[in-house]
Amino acid sequence: MPVMQNPDDTAGRLIAADEVQGTSVYNRAGDKLGSVEDIMIDKISGKAEYAVVSFGGFLGLGANEYPIPWEKLTYDTRMGGFVVDIDKRILENAPVYTGDSQWGDSEWRKVNQHYGALAGSSAMR
C-alpha cells in the first residue's frame, strides 16, 4: 500500500477506502488500540461519518467493532495511522456496532451522544 508506506508521497492526501480498512488506530500515548474495519459514508454528501474500529481487547476493551465519529480520528502521517483523542473511560462504555441491518438513526444518534460528536449530523437528517 504505497500511500501508507510513504504517507509524505504527494498521493498521501487521498487514501483508498481499501487502504483505510486495516489502518492502525492509536491513543494519544501512541499505544495501538486496534484498526479500522470499515468506514460509514453518507451516500449523498460522500462524507465519511464514522470509522468502524476493532479494538483487539486492548485496555480491557472487548474485541468488538465500535463506530467512532470520523472527526475524533486524526491521521498522523508519522505513525501512518489514526490517533483517537478519546478518554479510556469513554471508549470502555462505547456502543458496539452490530451491523447495518440492525442500525438506524436512533443507534447512530446514541453514538453521537456517547462521544459528544457534532459530526454524523448529516446522517441524522
Place this chain on the structure above:
Amino acid sequence: MPVMQNPDDTAGRLIAADEVQGTSVYNRAGDKLGSVEDIMIDKISGKAEYAVVSFGGFLGLGANEYPIPWEKLTYDTRMGGFVVDIDKRILENAPVYTGDSQWGDSEWRKVNQHYGALAGSSAMR
C-alpha cells in the same frame, strides 16, 4: 447487503465503504455502465473525493478503472446504485486510474479538469 437491498431502510443514509465497492453505476438512461471498485477519501476531511469506477467495456469504454469526482455520482435509492450524469464523449476520453503509487496532485488535477469538477479541490491543497 441490507442497505442495498432496502435503501429506504433508516440505515440507508449511511453505507459501508465495503458496500459501495461493487455498487452499480448507471447513466441517465438507466443503462448499467459498470460498478464502483473503490473510493478515494481525503484523510483529513474524511470527504470521499472520487469513486474509482470500472466500466466493463460498456459503450466502447475500456475495461479500465476511471476515477470520477464524487459529486458527479448521484445515489438513486430506487435503482440501488449511482447514476453518473456525464456525457458519453467525456467518459470515452476519461483519464484511466493506474494506481496510488503513480498518482499525485497533477494526475488528480487532470481528472478534475476533465470533468470540470470543483470538488477534489481539498485534495489539491
